[in-house]
Amino acid sequence: MSDPATILDARGVTKRFPGVLALDHVDLTLTPGRVHALVGENGAGKSTLIKILSGAYHADSGEIVHAGRPVSFARPLDARAAGISTIYQEVNLIPLMSVARNLFLGREPRRLGLIDLRRMNREAAAVLDRYGVHVDVTRPLGTIGLGARQMVALARAVAEDARLLIMDEPTSSLEPREVETLFTVVESLTAKGMAVLYVSHRLEELYRLCETVTVLRDGRVVHTGPLAELDRLTLVAHMLGRELDQVRQEGTTRFGEHRDHTGNPPVMEARGLTKRHVLRGVGLTVRAGEVTGLGGLLGAGRSETAKAVVGALPLDSGTVTVGGRRLRRLSPATAIRAGMALLPEDRKAEGIVPDLSVRENILLAALPRLSRFGFVSRRRQERIVATFTKRLRIKAASPEQKVGELSGGNQQKVLLARWLCLNPRLLLLDEPTRGIDVGAKAEVQALIDELAADGLAVVLISSDLEELVEGADRIVVLRAGAVVAELDGDDVGEHAVMAALAEAEPREEDDRDD
Amino acid sequence: MITDSVAVPTTVRPGRATRAERLASLSQRHGALTMLALALIAASVTFESFATAENLAGIAIQSSFVAVIALGMTFVIIGGGIDLSVGAVFALAGVLAAFGSRWGPVTALLLPLGAGALIGLVQGVLIARTGMAPFIVTLAGLLAARGLMLALTTEGAETPLVPRGSGFLGLGRGVFLGLGVPVWIAIVLCGLGAVLLRRTRYGQFLFAVGGNEDAAGLMGVPVTRVKVVTYALSGLLAALAGMLNAARLGSGVTILGVGMELDVIAAVVIGGTLLVGGAGAVGGTVCGVLILGVIQNVVNQIGTLTSSVQSVVSGAFLVVAVVAQTYLSRAGRAR
Numbered sequence: 009m010s011d012p013a014t015i016l017d018a019r020g021v022t023k024r025f026p027g028v029l030a031l032d033h034v035d036l037t038l039t040p041g042r043v044h045a046l047v048g049e050n051g052a053g054k055s056t057l058i059k060i061l062s063g064a065y066h067a068d069s070g071e072i073v074h075a076g077r078p079v080s081f082a083r084p085l086d087a088r089a090a091g092i093s094t095i096y097q098e099v100n101l102i103p104l105m106s107v108a109r110n111l112f113l114g115r116e117p118r119r120l121g122l123i124d125l126r127r128m129n130r131e132a133a134a135v136l137d138r139y140g141v142h143v144d145v146t147r148p149l150g151t152i153g154l155g156a157r158q159m160v161a162l163a164r165a166v167a168e169d170a171r172l173l174i175m176d177e178p179t180s181s182l183e184p185r186e187v188e189t190l191f192t193v194v195e196s197l198t199a200k201g202m203a204v205l206y207v208s209h210r211l212e213e214l215y216r217l218c219e220t221v222t223v224l225r226d227g228r229v230v231h232t233g234p235l236a237e238l239d240r241l242t243l244v245a246h247m248l249g250r251e252l253d254q255v256r257q258e259g260t261t262r263f264g265e266h267r268d269h270t271g272n273p274p275v276m277e278a279r280g281l282t283k284r285h286v287l288r289g290v291g292l293t294v295r296a297g298e299v300t301g302l303g304g305l306l307g308a309g310r311s312e313t314a315k316a317v318v319g320a321l322p323l324d325s326g327t328v329t330v331g332g333r334r335l336r337r338l339s340p341a342t343a344i345r346a347g348m349a350l351l352p353e354d355r356k357a358e359g360i361v362p363d364l365s366v367r368e369n370i371l372l373a374a375l376p377r378l379s380r381f382g383f384v385s386r387r388r389q390e391r392i393v394a395t396f397t398k399r400l401r402i403k404a405a406s407p408e409q410k411v412g413e414l415s416g417g418n419q420q421k422v423l424l425a426r427w428l429c430l431n432p433r434l435l436l437l438d439e440p441t442r443g444i445d446v447g448a449k450a451e452v453q454a455l456i457d458e459l460a461a462d463g464l465a466v467v468l469i470s471s472d473l474e475e476l477v478e479g480a481d482r483i484v485v486l487r488a489g490a491v492v493a494e495l496d497g498d499d500v501g502e503h504a505v506m507a508a509l510a511e512a513e514p515r516e517e518d519d520r521d522d
Numbered sequence: 523m524i525t526d527s528v529a530v531p532t533t534v535r536p537g538r539a540t541r542a543e544r545l546a547s548l549s550q551r552h553g554a555l556t557m558l559a560l561a562l563i564a565a566s567v568t569f570e571s572f573a574t575a576e577n578l579a580g581i582a583i584q585s586s587f588v589a590v591i592a593l594g595m596t597f598v599i600i601g602g603g604i605d606l607s608v609g610a611v612f613a614l615a616g617v618l619a620a621f622g623s624r625w626g627p628v629t630a631l632l633l634p635l636g637a638g639a640l641i642g643l644v645q646g647v648l649i650a651r652t653g654m655a656p657f658i659v660t661l662a663g664l665l666a667a668r669g670l671m672l673a674l675t676t677e678g679a680e681t682p683l684v685p686r687g688s689g690f691l692g693l694g695r696g697v698f699l700g701l702g703v704p705v706w707i708a709i710v711l712c713g714l715g716a717v718l719l720r721r722t723r724y725g726q727f728l729f730a731v732g733g734n735e736d737a738a739g740l741m742g743v744p745v746t747r748v749k750v751v752t753y754a755l756s757g758l759l760a761a762l763a764g765m766l767n768a769a770r771l772g773s774g775v776t777i778l779g780v781g782m783e784l785d786v787i788a789a790v791v792i793g794g795t796l797l798v799g800g801a802g803a804v805g806g807t808v809c810g811v812l813i814l815g816v817i818q819n820v821v822n823q824i825g826t827l828t829s830s831v832q833s834v835v836s837g838a839f840l841v842v843a844v845v846a847q848t849y850l851s852r853a854g855r856a857r
Contacts, residue, residue, distance in 0.1 A: 064740070085742040100740055102733035104800040105726075113726055114742050122721040164741075 021070035063087035093165035103150030108132035155186030240510035301480025349427035362412030417448020594756030602799030607663030609782030615764030620774030642757020694769030732799030
């Protein structure tokens, strides 16, 4: 059954990875001449879906009908041959090769079997000229601007006779002017009958460019339809998985108590944290005994803010003051010395050493402080480890058990213990409960509360809106790398956060109540 | 259908190479050539016997074997890999050529070339299909090739000889226009290699694979095939060099080729090919080979110096080349 009005029809696409159902019977219909938005938070399954459509992954089950025929792409080359081109967020060209060679790779003009360099360079310049890119095409691609590189990728995709263009966050590293150029190009392409699948989490862009939308959450389609019929707030609610009516009803009902700590002196003050394309003048104040939540959609700059504070993200400008003293040089070492600790989002890649024991993992960061002439007394080690396993209720057979054998929740607690035995004043937690089971989640949340009650300042990043609102005393909402709202006291609520996320223009102040 | 005529008024970013960038890319491209010229001038001025036709022809023939192997290594390194097996394949091919020459020149040609290409092919398949590190796979290849060679020669005790008067010997000893036949073969192959690299689709794919393998795959480059072909080519060229050397010496000398892979890699790197892959040129490699050849020749001229001094000087050149590369590529990328 082929409908001439659709270029691609995916039905019941399912993909399972070890331990995760990445896509669960996903349907997607794309029409020529239309831009279709694909949105969803971290782990929603957007990238998996794109990779299946572009032939990089195989679906476990489900059907993809392309141009009226069921297809199954074995590799990216096949999808491309069928007219599906994908522009990935960043790595899709070869920086060391010339602009022209990148543009023509695999379909170079040839004469007598050899590449006709002169013709290739001439044609490359002519093609790029039409996209508003005026560069020396013989230069290595890596030396031209990001916007121009994105245009080269686009020109490459179009030149391949693509009928469906998949764009994965194409604007994440572009200047506003470059974004405009990109939009003009996309609009003229759809006018010629190209179908576009546009992945982005920037609401402005979605409403500007897209006619229809599919919202994914936890591998499932939670909404699909025309974008114009969907107001921003509802869209954000769909993405975050909160039912709007339910949230409205709850109104100002409190999940937990939101303590007021404005009297306490600030432990850490960050001012004007700025990094091109990432952060735009983010300010953050955290007080002792207070849990400050960072809210925002994927890519808003929450993790980046946390990393910037502890010196793990090189900044263009900005200052961090701890306990009244401004840190002169931001680096992880000075941050640790100043008493700040960051529990990163990806604990497997950035924190846990699975083959080391619980004891070794806990003491990893503290060892330099505990050692005397390079030796650390075993008794002292065991005492510290015992204190923290008890306090954080870490469930391990013994301190010598390998951390890799523990559950996700207990691994997280071990990481927490590692930083706590440094006696920090400020603890930054990036998605501390992601990927751990419900029981352990509640325990970690309770633990965060206890730590704050003991006088620690805490910054909490969570995509789980309920967790954020419940756990934080104050919430700073970020969008596109800038602070768009600060909620404290009775303002802290799910609806208020979503309203701030859905606001039309960044930096517009207030009117966060209905 | 959709054509790519799109009208956009805005300019994205006028791109012009800065002076520093141009200078960096120029010296990166011609750095090895400059070094070679300086070495030649210095040697000619210091030693009267250096700039004689006889001596230069000697350097050329010595370098020709290394150049043929280095050509293959240039391809492998541009593709982001490394081939440690070339020295062992060189020695094995020499023995096989001498061995095969008993049945005539054709066997002397085909036996070593077939064996070299096969070893390269197997290595390429292992690297491209299983994702094993090229370093490990070709180290295994080195051991296997050397083991095979020793097995054929009863632990290296036998040296197979090419029969006197065999036409095969002409391949190594023949002289044409004052230069040995191996030199001409090396010149022709390097010329073809340069064209293959810059002017064919395979060459473009190779640069893409070495520059960014993931991106290359997504751009539709047949990554596996490119890698397999490249390692097979490297094995073939190493075998060719071993065969030519056997034709020159008239025997398959079993002690040759030990550590040769390192000299070859040094020549390629001195020639400006990036060890991480994605950039390089045949011309640079030829210069690198000749620089090492001149150093060896000069150290021999002095006479009082041992060959260990030669290694020290070659090592120093290598360090200079690598440091210069690092700085230049940094200057080239700086914005």
